[in-house]
Amino acid sequence: MATSKTVTTEHTRRDFLYIATASVGAVGAAAAAWPLISQLNPDASVLALSSTEVDLSPIAEGQIITVKWQGKPVFISHRTKKEIESAQSVKLSELPDPQADSDRVKKGKDEWLVVIGICTHLGCVPLGHEGEYNGWFCPCHGSVYDTSGRIRKGPAPLNLAVPPYEFTSDKAIKIG
Amino acid sequence: MRKTALLIAAAALFGSVVSTQATEGHIVIQRQPWSFAGPFGTFDRAQLQRGYRIYKDVCSACHAMKLVSFRNLAQPGGPGFSEAQAKTVAADYKITDGPNDKGEMFERPGRVSDHFPSPDPNEQAARARFNGAYPPDLSVIAKARGVEAGLPRGLIDIITQYQEGGPDYLYALLTGYGKPPAGETIGDTQHWNRAFPGHRISMPPPLSDGQVEYTDGTPATVDQYARDVAAFLMWAAEPHLEARKRIGFQVMIFLIIFAGLAYYTKKKVWADLH
Amino acid sequence: MSHSDFQPKNPALQWIERRLPIFSMAHGSFVSYPVPRNLNYWWTFGGILAFMLVVQIVTGIVLVMHYTPTTAEAFDSVEKIMRDVNFGWLLRYIHANGASMFFLAVYIHIFRGLYYGSYKEPREVLWILGVIIFVLMMATAFMGYVLPWGQMSFWAATVITNLFSAIPGVGKAITQLLWGGYSVDQPTLQRFFALHYLLPFMIAGVVGLHIWALHHVGQGNPAGIDVKSDRDTIPFTPYATVKDNFALICFMILFAWFVFYIPNYLGHPDNYIPANPLQTPPHIVPEWYFLPFYAILRAIPNKLMGVLALFAAILVLAFLPWLDTSKVRSARFRPLYKQFFWVLVVVCIGLGYLGAKPAEGAYVIIARILTAYYFLHFLVILPVLGYFETPKPLPKSISEPVLGKNGAAAGIGARAPEKN
Numbered sequence: 033m034a035t036s037k038t039v040t041t042e043h044t045r046r047d048f049l050y051i052a053t054a055s056v057g058a059v060g061a062a063a064a065a066w067p068l069i070s071q072l073n074p075d076a077s078v079l080a081l082s083s084t085e086v087d088l089s090p091i092a093e094g095q096i097i098t099v100k101w102q103g104k105p106v107f108i109s110h111r112t113k114k115e116i117e118s119a120q121s122v123k124l125s126e127l128p129d130p131q132a133d134s135d136r137v138k139k140g141k142d143e144w145l146v147v148i149g150i151c152t153h154l155g156c157v158p159l160g161h162e163g164e165y166n167g168w169f170c171p172c173h174g175s176v177y178d179t180s181g182r183i184r185k186g187p188a189p190l191n192l193a194v195p196p197y198e199f200t201s202d203k204a205i206k207i208g
Numbered sequence: 209m210r211k212t213a214l215l216i217a218a219a220a221l222f223g224s225v226v227s228t229q230a231t232e233g234h235i236v237i238q239r240q241p242w243s244f245a246g247p248f249g250t251f252d253r254a255q256l257q258r259g260y261r262i263y264k265d266v267c268s269a270c271h272a273m274k275l276v277s278f279r280n281l282a283q284p285g286g287p288g289f290s291e292a293q294a295k296t297v298a299a300d301y302k303i304t305d306g307p308n309d310k311g312e313m314f315e316r317p318g319r320v321s322d323h324f325p326s327p328d329p330n331e332q333a334a335r336a337r338f339n340g341a342y343p344p345d346l347s348v349i350a351k352a353r354g355v356e357a358g359l360p361r362g363l364i365d366i367i368t369q370y371q372e373g374g375p376d377y378l379y380a381l382l383t384g385y386g387k388p389p390a391g392e393t394i395g396d397t398q399h400w401n402r403a404f405p406g407h408r409i410s411m412p413p414p415l416s417d418g419q420v421e422y423t424d425g426t427p428a429t430v431d432q433y434a435r436d437v438a439a440f441l442m443w444a445a446e447p448h449l450e451a452r453k454r455i456g457f458q459v460m461i462f463l464i465i466f467a468g469l470a471y472y473t474k475k476k477v478w479a480d481l482h
Numbered sequence: 483m484s485h486s487d488f489q490p491k492n493p494a495l496q497w498i499e500r501r502l503p504i505f506s507m508a509h510g511s512f513v514s515y516p517v518p519r520n521l522n523y524w525w526t527f528g529g530i531l532a533f534m535l536v537v538q539i540v541t542g543i544v545l546v547m548h549y550t551p552t553t554a555e556a557f558d559s560v561e562k563i564m565r566d567v568n569f570g571w572l573l574r575y576i577h578a579n580g581a582s583m584f585f586l587a588v589y590i591h592i593f594r595g596l597y598y599g600s601y602k603e604p605r606e607v608l609w610i611l612g613v614i615i616f617v618l619m620m621a622t623a624f625m626g627y628v629l630p631w632g633q634m635s636f637w638a639a640t641v642i643t644n645l646f647s648a649i650p651g652v653g654k655a656i657t658q659l660l661w662g663g664y665s666v667d668q669p670t671l672q673r674f675f676a677l678h679y680l681l682p683f684m685i686a687g688v689v690g691l692h693i694w695a696l697h698h699v700g701q702g703n704p705a706g707i708d709v710k711s712d713r714d715t716i717p718f719t720p721y722a723t724v725k726d727n728f729a730l731i732c733f734m735i736l737f738a739w740f741v742f743y744i745p746n747y748l749g750h751p752d753n754y755i756p757a758n759p760l761q762t763p764p765h766i767v768p769e770w771y772f773l774p775f776y777a778i779l780r781a782i783p784n785k786l787m788g789v790l791a792l793f794a795a796i797l798v799l800a801f802l803p804w805l806d807t808s809k810v811r812s813a814r815f816r817p818l819y820k821q822f823f824w825v826l827v828v829v830c831i832g833l834g835y836l837g838a839k840p841a842e843g844a845y846v847i848i849a850r851i852l853t854a855y856y857f858l859h860f861l862v863i864l865p866v867l868g869y870f871e872t873p874k875p876l877p878k879s880i881s882e883p884v885l886g887k888n889g890a891a892a893g894i895g896a897r898a899p900e901k902n
Contacts, residue, residue, distance in 0.1 A: 049476060053469040060466060067569035071544050076566040080279050080321035247743055275561045344755070348561065351746060352754035359835075369743040374751065405764070445754075448564075448571045455572070456742025463735045470728040477724045481519065481716065 083208035085200065088144065096160040098149060101207045105149035105157050106195060107168070108205075111179060115166070116142055119180035129191045133180040136194050146205065147181040148195050153188035168192070237355045237380045237403060240435070242372050244442060247457065250450050251443050256287035258422060259440020262433050265420050267346065270338070270411075272326035275347035276444050279320045285450040286443055295320050339397050341410035350374035350438070350445040374445070375438040377403060382434035385413040486510030511697055516715035517722050518703035520880050524594040525701065526729035527587050533730055534584040535689065539682050541577040542626075549629070551675040553668050556631035557756045575745040581623050582748045583737045585771035588616060592799075597823055599811030600702040606803040608695040613800045615688050620772070620796075622681040625674040627769060628666075632753030637766045639666045639674070645779075648786040665759065706812025707876055714880035765840060773837030774830050778856065780841045781849040791853065798860045805860055807868025815874040819867055826859050 074082075084101045086108060091097055096109040111119070119133040120142075137145055149157050149168075156172035163169030164185070165178035175186030182191040197207040243252040260281070263273065278298035281289040289297065298318035303325055306313035318325070326345075328334035335342050344352075355373035357365055384402035388394050398408040415430045422428050426436075443449070488509035490496050499505045548567050550559040563570035592612070595601055601609035624642060628635045643660050647653040662669025700709060709715055716722075740747065748770055752763045768776050778795050782788035798805075813820040829852050836849045 049469065049473055053466075053473045056462075056466050056469055060462060063462075067572055068540065068544055070568040071547070071570060071573060073568055075548070075562070075568060075570070076279070076283075077277070077321070077562065078566075080277070085319075275558065275565065280565070348754045352751050354751035366739075366744060366747065371744055371746060452571060452575075452742055452745075456738065459738050459742060460735065463731060463738055467728065467731045467735060470724070470731050474724040474728045477720045481721070 083206055085204060085206045087204050089203040093143070098160075099207075101148075101195060106207060107145075107147050107149045107160060107181070107192075109145040109147075109160070109179070109181075111143050111145055115179040118165070119145075119178060119182075122178070122180075122182075128183050129189065131180075131182060131191055133182075136180050136182075136191070138199060141199060144205075145179070145181060146194060146197050146207065147192040149192070151175055151188055152183065152190040152192065153186070158192075235403060235405065237373075237376050239355070239370075239372070239376050240379050242375055242439065242442070244439070244449055245369075245372050247369060247453060249453060251285065251287075251439065253288040254424060254426075255436050255439045256443050257289075258424075258426060258432075259436040259438070259443075260287050261420055261422075262415075262437040263346070263440055263444075266414050266433075267437065268324070268327060270327055270334075270343040272328070272343075272345045273324045273347050273444060274326055274345060275323065276447075277321065277323045278318060280447055282320075283447065286447055287440070291320070298322060301325055338410065343411065346441055346444065348445045350378060350442040352445075353377040372442070375442045378438040378441060379434045381409075382415055382437070383430060486514045488514065511693075511718075512723075513717065513719040515697065515718040516709070516712075517701050517718050518709055518714055518880050519716045519721075520703050520705060521701065521722070521725075522704050523725075523729055524590070524598075524704075526726050527591040527594065528696075529726035530587045530730055530733050531584070531591060532689065534580060534587060535682065535686060538577060538580050538584060539686070541573050541580065542679070542682065544573055545577055546679065549675075551629065551672050553631060553671055553757070556629060556671065560630045572741070575741045579737065579740040579745060579748065581626065582740070582769070582771065583733070584619065585623070587733070588619065589771070592616070593827065596802075596826070597813045597820075598702055598704060599706050599806070599808075599813070601802045602806065602811050603803070604699045605695075605702060608692060608699065609803060610800050611688055611692040611695055613796070615685055615692060616799075617796060618681055618685045618688065622678060622685065623769065623771070625678040625681070627753075628671065628674045629678065630753060631671065631757045633755040633757055633761075633763050634750050634753040634766070636666060636757035636759065637762055638768055639670065641766055642768075643670070645789045645792070648789045650786070667759075702811065703880060704812060704814060705877055705880055706810060706815065707880060710879045711881075767838050770834065770838075773835075774833035775837075777833040777837035777849050778853045780837075781846070781853040791857075795856065798857070802860070802864075806864045807866075808871060808873070809868070810873040810876065815876055816867075816871055817874060818871045822859060822863055822867065826856070829855050829859070 082102060084099060084106075086099050088108070088110070091108060091110045093110050094112045094115075096107055098105050098107055100106070109115075116133075122133075124130040124132060134142070136147075151158050151170040151172065153170065153173055153175050156170050158168035158170040158175070158177060160168055163176040165176060167179045167181060167184075168177040169175070170177075170186065170188065173187050175188035176184045177188075177192055178184050180191075181194075183189070195207050197205050200206050242249070243255065244250060263271075278294050278301075281287055281297060282291050282294040298320045301318035301322070301324070302315045303318045303322050304313055305316050308314055328337060331342055351374050353374045355376055357370070357373075380403035381401060384404070386400060386402060388400040388407070392400075394400050394408060398410055399412055400407055401409045415433045417430055418428050420428065420433065422432075426432055446452075486506050486509045488506045490499055490505045495505055545563060548559065548563045548570065550556060560574065563574050565571075567573070595609065595612070624638070628639045643657055643666060646660060647657045649656060658664065660670070661667070662673060703709075750767055755763075767773075775792050775795055779788045779792040782791045808816060808819065810816050813823055833849065833852050833856065836845055836852070839845045841849075
């Protein structure tokens with residue numbers, strides 16, 4: 033019969049082996065599970081379309097176009113001087129979601145408004161050049177947005193979201 | 209003992225059957241050295257770039273490669289173009305897009321997310337252009353062709369990890385043009401090729417010495433072109449080859465260690481039974 | 483069902499246990515469950531098969547998230563998985579090579595059964611459930627191979643579905659029913675997709691019955707003699723658990739070798755050519771695991787008889803418990819049968835080799851000889867052998883060769899499996 037000292041050492045050595053095997057097994061299981069989770073993420077072809085480049089030169093002053101970005105509609109409005117002025121002259125305290133127009137456009141490029149065309153109420157696509165402020169009007173539940181895409185009336189809680197974008201040249205932008 | 213004798217007898221029987229068939233019109237494809245062969249194989253970036261030149265300047269006139277995207281040129285494990293270079297490559301191509309707001313299809317410069325456009329709008333148009341022959345899409349051609357290994361070579365290939373039958377065949381094909389043997393005739397719409405099954409191929413010899421200029425000093429010969437474009441096509445067919453082998457090595461090491469631990473665990477657990 | 487007196491210590495688990503005795507069932511089936519102490523590594527393949535079924539189902543489900551079952555897009559969607567989906571290449575290669583590994587394991591499992599008489603009383607139903615699983619596996623694999631819609635996918639589907647036209651009278655109607663049209667086309671692809679997703683879950687159900695049937699009578703063992711006392715058995719956990727685990731990891735090394743280094747070795751290059759109904763490949767070849775049956779099919783010159791021979795070659799296995807008349811289970815103690823067993827192994831490998839060859843010349847002659855021998859083995863040799871063979875003397879018990887006649891070492895016993 034083994035001495036108690038040997039028994040204790042054997043227990044420790046045996047336990048170490050079992051712990052080592054189980055840990056290595058756990059690491060292996062995690063490593064094997066990772067690709068199964070990762071494949072759910074957008075694949076390379078979707079990621080490639082994660083940004084959209086838009087040439088602004090064909091858009092006339094006063095015109096709003098809709099482009100698709102990441103499957104969502106994006107309104108690009110080439111604003112007239114009147115539209116810019118009415119957007120800039122609003123008192124922020126009047127706005128349900130206060131935000132200055134200058135915070136919603138690029139510096140020196142305030143004739144260009146780029147907003148995601150999804151109503152912040154329940155997700156319908158608002159209609160351009162409609163509504164009391166000549167901005168957008170959402171036909172689903174009557175939300176009214178101004179020429180800066182900010183919510184003015186109706187159930188929508190927030191302004192139309194501004195997507196990440198930047199000017200790649202004077203007349204072109206890259207969204208996303 | 210009896211069992212072994214039986215197995216050897218069976219193998220000899222089949223071996224003899226194989227060799228009688230092997231000599232009748234059997235095409236032998238030579239195996240070539242490839243940088244991406246073996247467990248630690250990788251693509252030679254410069255070779256992939258040269259191979260891409262060959263595809264672009266020679267093959268793309270007739271062959272599509274629609275499963276490959278311009279962005280693949282810039283991804284790791286490939287020819288190693290930069291994002292900007294891939295964008296330039298894409299922009300040189302005209303891609304049909306649409307319909308526009310008028311309902312018409314239109315052409316625009318390629319974007320990096322586009323796939324390589326096909327030289328013909330569809331298979332029928334291609335066949336009309338080439339007397340009924342269809343230049344196959346080259347996206348997976350390096351995996352769609354192979355080399356018959358027979359026995360026992362086929363079993364040895366499991367150990368040596370031979371997966372380069374496609375590139376070996378493509379190299380043999382591109383360098384295999386020649387005159388038909390004495391007594392055999394061939395029409396003018398076909399060409400005699402040593403490697404092609406049946407030896408009569410509709411594709412005229414696509415490569416000739418000095419056809420494409422290599423700027424890095426690599427010899428501009430048919431032999432080199434064939435190697436480079438075969439390597440490029442292997443990448444086109446298996447863009448994740450390098451990652452696969454790299455992860456494979458990690459997995460094998462892990463499993464061997466794990467097997468060792470599992471073995472000793474088993475031995476330890478079973479030790480107290482006797 | 484293996485019951486155990488196990489009670490979980492945790493009160494929450496006890497609450498569940500009183501309402502659904504899942505913990506005592508798990509304990510009784512996989513922890514305290516007694517297994518013969520003399521099992522060798524050929525007995526680890528059941529666990530390996532269960533693992534492979536899980537691997538195929540899991541990888542299959544994630545692949546379906548990206549696959550499109552239309553003739554226009556199937557091939558390209560598989561390539562999209564290979565190129566764009568995160569780790570898509572890995573998942574696809576695991577699934578494709580996993581099918582081969584599944585069949586490798588099942589053939590070893592079957593031949594283990596043939597050698598050790600695992601199909602004999604009282605394991606006949608266990609065996610037949612296994613044959614059912616095997617047939618379901620073949621159907622699943624066949625349909626799965628069609629889904630990438632390559633040249634081999636399409637033409638293998640055409641050849642095999644055309645077999646049904648050999649049935650006199652209703653053959654053509656049945657074939658059109660299977661196709662959903664006048665040839666293999668979109669309806670065929672789509673229904674194969676639906677059934678390929680369904681069948682593995684049916685396999686899982688039959689596997690449940692298979693394990694139930696096994697646990698009811700207990701494992702066979704290499705000596706082929708019944709468990710006689712607790713000294714003959716050891717509890718499944720930890721002994722069989724750690725052994726199965728080790729064997730599984732070794733199996734995974736072989737699996738990984740194929741997946742990472744030679745992922746297309748077992749496939750056919752022609753399946754990387756998109757399906758073309760107007761052009762047949764020079765040699766239509768099924769995947770390697772079907773080759774022996776393919777050889778048998780082509781060996782018979784008559785179309786209908788060839789089809790019947792193909793199905794008979796599989797179904798003959800179901801009758802094995804009654805065809806083999808020997809009272810001795812294990813080939814260890816059957817010197818004559820042992821030799822015929824190995825001849826059968828060589829014959830099956832030979833048939834597999836011939837299945838890949840063109841049906842010409844010497845290949846055809848040898849295929850016919852081997853096919854005849856295959857049926858001879860099951861229908862003539864096995865029944866006759868039971869009467870003529872003098873078996874070697876059987877040991878008195880399982881533990882006797884291990885523990886000695888005195889039963890010296892205090893082996894870890896376990897309750898013998900219940901016998902009703």
